[in-house]
Amino acid sequence: MPLGLDTPSTIGIAFAVLGPVYVATGDAMLTWYVGMATMIVIGVVKVVFSFFGGWIQRIVPQAGLLGSLAGIGLALLAFLPLLDVFKMPVVGLASLGIIIYTVVANNKFPGNIPAVLAAVVVGTIIYYILGPLHLLGVPFKSPEMALHVTFPLPTLGFWNGMKAAIPYIPIAIPFGILTIVGGINVTESARVAGDDYNTRDILLTEAVATLIAGLFGGVAQSTPYIGHPAYKEMGGRAGYTFLTGLFIGIGGILGYISFIVDLLPVAAVAPILIFIGLVIITQAFQVCPDRHAPAVGFAFLPIVADLVLIEMGSLLGVLGGDLSKLPPDLASTYQVVMILGHGFILTGMLWGAIMALVIDHKLNEAIAYLMVTAGLTFFGVIHSVMPNGNLYLPWLIGNSSPYLFTAAYVVFAAFLWIMKISQKEHVNALAK
Incomplete structure (x- = not known):
């Protein structure tokens, strides 16, 4: 199963931990130490939670496990790369067309050339033909090779940043929990695709990888990658994962990764991510019972909210992050998003689990899930009202939203309880 850097938390740690520390202290080394310490804390949290992963995988309906994963496939793996495709439409659609014809429609590329390789190569060739002619639609940039040899060395420098990292632990813990949940979902996706990995082992692997990163100066955590079924369809097996890790590892030592990134146009690579996203979406609807299709779709919505948040956040950043510069209605919408x-x-x-349970008339379990959701909401594990998404004690932050959102889930649970009682009374009345 592929493993790599977790993009959302990498961005989140940069903006919510590293940036504030550097702004407050002006000390780049201390900022680095705090980042390392944060990784160690996240790694420890992940080690603890990894032992509960299998249990969670067993009790949560597939609509919840695969629906949330499919939402990521739709919003973050398919839609965002689609924007990159159409920034350079000739390059992007050439590559995407090859992916659709070969991998999606299951046709062979001429000469039995691997389809994914062909898509990237064709798109790249078009890029370097059109680029110097200024026909791309975006500025053309030639890659520059700058090799250097830097061996990773273990360090206890994180200890120097541990004290300063303590205020940021409420921010770090949710990032760790999210990758644990993602790891559980990815493992379930692999299982229904025919590869029944031990959930605890997968989660422990990502936890240990995160700890090792912190010990070697890393400030970005690891996570199992979404898209296992898609990798299988493209012919990727254990050797693919091993060689990818080896290639990236050596590239980090020698410094050629940045050259490869500059060499390959994003529009030529993005169609691969789109395909992976489509496979994940398809799997969720094919594997889950037909009656749970609404639950799968419902699980998409928080991920769509995150997509909108990313785009609105970019626009807000242009305004200096000042919500007061937005019209009141738009500012309110941003807060909800x-x-x-x-x-x-x-x-x-x-959300997917709750709806699936209601569809199956398992109201007691749905009520239990709603109360768990309410508890997580109350302390900001989900639905955090803080801009950086950190945990909190709601009575200390002077904001009524945690109470309102928590109450909403409790009211929903109370409604289901009333319906359950009324149905039971109705059945008893009919029996008499």
């Missing part, structure tokens, strides 16, 4: 987007993968899993 932010709350819905925080903890998106866990929220999606819970």
Whole structure:
């Protein structure tokens, strides 16, 4: 199963931990130490939670596990790369067309050339033909090779940043929990695709990888990658994962990764991510019972909120992050989108599970899930009202939203309880 850097938390740690530390201290080394310490804390949290992963996988309906994953496939793996495709439409659609014809429609590429390789190569060739002619639609940039040899060395430098990292632990813990949830969902996706991995082992692997990163100066955590069924369809097996890790590892030592990134146009590579996203979406609807299709779709929505949050956040950044510069209605919408987007993968899993249980008339279990969701909401594990998505004690932050969102889930649970009682009374009346 592929493993790599977790993009959302990498961005989140940069903006919510590293940036504030550097702004407050102006000390780059201390900022680095705090980042390392944060990784160690996240790694420890993940080690603890990894032992509960299998249990969670067994009790959560597939609509929750796969629906939230499919939401990521739709919003983050398919839609965002689609924007990159159409920034350079000739390059992007050439590559995407090859992917659709070969991998999606199951046709052979001429000469039995691997289809994914062909898509990237064709798109790249078009890029370097059109680029110098200024026909791409975006500025053309030639890659520059700058090799250097840097061996990773273990360090206890994280200890120097541990004290300064303590205030940021409420921010770090949700990032760790989200990758644990993602790891559970990815393992379930692999299982229904025919590869029944031990969930605890997968989660422990990502936890240990995160700890090792912290010990070697890393400030970005690891996570199992979404898209296992798609990798299988493209012919990827254990050797693919091993060689990828080897290639990236050596590239980090020698410094050629940045050259490869600059060499390959994003528009030529993005169609691969689109295909992976489509496979994940398809799997969720094919594997889950037909009656759970609404639950699968419902699980998409928090991830869509995160997508909107990303785009609105970019626009807000141009305004210096000042909500007061937005019209009141738009500022209010942004706040709601932010709350819905925080903890998106866990929220999606819970929403999908709740709806699936209601569809199956398992109201007691649905009520239990709603109360768990309410508890997580109350402390900001999901639906955090803080801009950086951190945990909190709601009575200390001077914001009524945690109470309102928590109450909403409790009211929903109370409604289901009333319906359950009324149905029971109705059945008893008919029996008499």
